[in-house]
Amino acid sequence: MDLSKLPNDMKLQLCKSYFKVGCLFLPFVWAVNVCWFFRDAFIKPAYDEQKLIKKFVIMSAIGAFVWAVILVTWITVYQTNRVSWGATGDALSFIVPLGRA
Amino acid sequence: MSESGSDLDATEHTALMDGHIAEARPDRELAERIARKRKTKSDNQRSYGSVEQIEGGPSGASIAQQPRVPAAPVEPQIEELELKYGARHVIKLFVPVTLCMLVVVATISSINFYSVKDVYLAYTPFHEESPYASTKVWNALANSMILLCVIALMTVLLIVLYKKKCYKTIHGWLILSSLILLFLFSYLYIEEALIAYNIPMDYITLGFVLWNFGVMGMIVIHWKGPLRLQQAYLIFIAALMALVFIKYLPEWTTWAVLAVISIWDLVAVLTPKGPLRILVETAQERNEPIFPALIYSSTVMYCMAAASPAPGAAGTVEGEGRDGTEAGGGEAGFDAAWRERRDEGAAPRRLRVDSAPPRYVTRLDPPHAPHAPPHAPDLDEEKGVKLGLGDFIFYSVLVGKASSYGDWNTTLACFVAILIGLCLTLLLLAILKKALPALPISITFGLIFYFATRSVVKPFADALAAEQVFI
Numbered sequence: 001m002d003l004s005k006l007p008n009d010m011k012l013q014l015c016k017s018y019f020k021v022g023c024l025f026l027p028f029v030w031a032v033n034v035c036w037f038f039r040d041a042f043i044k045p046a047y048d049e050q051k052l053i054k055k056f057v058i059m060s061a062i063g064a065f066v067w068a069v070i071l072v073t074w075i076t077v078y079q080t081n082r083v084s085w086g087a088t089g090d091a092l093s094f095i096v097p098l099g100r101a
Numbered sequence: 102m103s104e105s106g107s108d109l110d111a112t113e114h115t116a117l118m119d120g121h122i123a124e125a126r127p128d129r130e131l132a133e134r135i136a137r138k139r140k141t142k143s144d145n146q147r148s149y150g151s152v153e154q155i156e157g158g159p160s161g162a163s164i165a166q167q168p169r170v171p172a173a174p175v176e177p178q179i180e181e182l183e184l185k186y187g188a189r190h191v192i193k194l195f196v197p198v199t200l201c202m203l204v205v206v207a208t209i210s211s212i213n214f215y216s217v218k219d220v221y222l223a224y225t226p227f228h229e230e231s232p233y234a235s236t237k238v239w240n241a242l243a244n245s246m247i248l249l250c251v252i253a254l255m256t257v258l259l260i261v262l263y264k265k266k267c268y269k270t271i272h273g274w275l276i277l278s279s280l281i282l283l284f285l286f287s288y289l290y291i292e293e294a295l296i297a298y299n300i301p302m303d304y305i306t307l308g309f310v311l312w313n314f315g316v317m318g319m320i321v322i323h324w325k326g327p328l329r330l331q332q333a334y335l336i337f338i339a340a341l342m343a344l345v346f347i348k349y350l351p352e353w354t355t356w357a358v359l360a361v362i363s364i365w366d367l368v369a370v371l372t373p374k375g376p377l378r379i380l381v382e383t384a385q386e387r388n389e390p391i392f393p394a395l396i397y398s399s400t401v402m403y404c405m406a407a408a409s410p411a412p413g414a415a416g417t418v419e420g421e422g423r424d425g426t427e428a429g430g431g432e433a434g435f436d437a438a439w440r441e442r443r444d445e446g447a448a449p450r451r452l453r454v455d456s457a458p459p460r461y462v463t464r465l466d467p468p469h470a471p472h473a474p475p476h477a478p479d480l481d482e483e484k485g486v487k488l489g490l491g492d493f494i495f496y497s498v499l500v501g502k503a504s505s506y507g508d509w510n511t512t513l514a515c516f517v518a519i520l521i522g523l524c525l526t527l528l529l530l531a532i533l534k535k536a537l538p539a540l541p542i543s544i545t546f547g548l549i550f551y552f553a554t555r556s557v558v559k560p561f562a563d564a565l566a567a568e569q570v571f572i
Binding site: 001002027071082100 | 303304312317326328
């Protein structure tokens with residue numbers, strides 16, 4: 001999909017759809033939204049829909065960041081405490097490493 | 102050029118979507134540049150004038166016909182243009198093919214799971230367990246015949262569906278297969294990778310990551326997304342399929358299947374009654390863009406002025422997963438996905454270079470047109486090279502299998518062989534200008550190089566290394 005060939009209103013539609021989809025526990029979609037529309041939102045000279053696109057991009061960025069923080073925190077907590085959690089740790093584990101704790 | 106615009110029947114030389122090419126500017130600029138270099142400016146101005154007015158013409162037929170007369174001085178430039186354009190896009194294919202092979206080779210080398218033969222699929226009932234070479238040979242041939250029949254069946258089924266215009270069925274199939282591929286196979290891949298590297302992982306993180314990965318993949322393949330991401334996903338799923346093939350096919354069967362599939366490819370595309378040829382011609386008659394499911398394209402295809410972008414409409418370059426009939430029992434999702442890959446492998450194994458105005462299609466695309474033909478005129482296609490995912494898969498199977506024996510000489514030899522084959526195929530494409538199968542030449546070279554390197558070069562290199570002789 002080449003953004004430069006799309007008319008502005010379609011770009012807005014696309015950005016909005018990506019934002020909406022990202023609300024379903026999908027920070028990756030938000031991240032892609034940010035990367036993809038970054039140029040259109042901030043670097044391109046102003047056009048009508050840019051304001052809204054900017055809004056969506058910023059919201060997606062914030063959302064993706066928050067999710068990233070949550071994910072990293074959880075992973076850190078899990079990896080450091082997995083052993084000490086004993087049974088719960090094992091129940092949560094999908095892969096239990098062999099040869100070490 | 103080579104378009105037979107005069108007759109109303111579609112043949113293999115009829116360019117697809119002739120009348121719907123709106124843009125020609127880039128080509129004209131390049132042609133102009135070449136013309137300027139050759140200092141035949143006045144001539145070209147004259148002929149461009151006539152080409153231009155013709156382009157506004159109503160149908161593809163006229164575009165094809167009239168330029169022939171006044172545009173004679175432009176023709177050699179346009180030819181050269183085509184070849185240059187084609188060559189440029191050929192190089193663009195090298196990168197994804199190489200990447201796919203890299204992923205497969207890296208996985209095979211590091212993750213033991215894919216080299217271990219424990220379970221086999223229902224499609225290969227002969228497991229090559231006897232110590233005699235002759236038994237293994239007929240086992241391998243029998244297995245590959247079975248697989249070939251399954252593929253042929255799937256292809257015919259697809260043609261029937263397409264001819265009956267059951268677009269919804271095809272589309273649903275596509276979605277089902279890509280779902281299976283993106284979720285199930287990726288899950289297995291991640292699981293094996295984690296086990297191989299002994300990394301603990303919890304269900305929550307895994308579920309979350311997989312969910313994101315899978316949904317993003319579905320969006321980007323079937324709907325709209327950044328081109329690079331789409332290409333990356335396609336390369337990844339092609340690699341996944343190749344890994345499945347490598348793991349679940351017995352040793353000799355793999356090689357037999359490769360050979361048999363190449364021959365099937367040749368037959369299906371080039372013979373007049375070949376199923377894939379029929380597919381292309383049907384699409385041409387209906388003047389629909391052959392929906393690029395399971396095709397990797399180096400540039401973008403998108404739909405302008407379409408009121409409501411139909412899901413997975415000609416917008417995105419590739420769709421994924423075709424087929425998917427029923428999920429017959431048997432091993433997990435492998436059957437359905439297997440079958441889907443079968444079919445997918447069958448059709449989109451062609452090469453295609455699009456260029457305009459002298460537009461030649463040298464590639465057969467699996468015909469999926471999920472949106473009504475009225476949208477077709479709005480389709481604006483960028484020129485780019487398209488290669489079927491099935492081609493990616495079989496190339497990677499060959500190189501992956503070669504690498505699974507541990508010898509890097511062989512792996513590199515096969516890799517080079519495949520790229521050479523690809524170049525040759527694309528050269529033929531530029532010359533012949535019609536749909537061509539991408540597998541035969543590459544696979545033949547690959548197989549020759551593999552067996553030659555394994556039996557001749559490897560012992561030689563080993564002997565040299567042992568004696569520390571460097572050449």
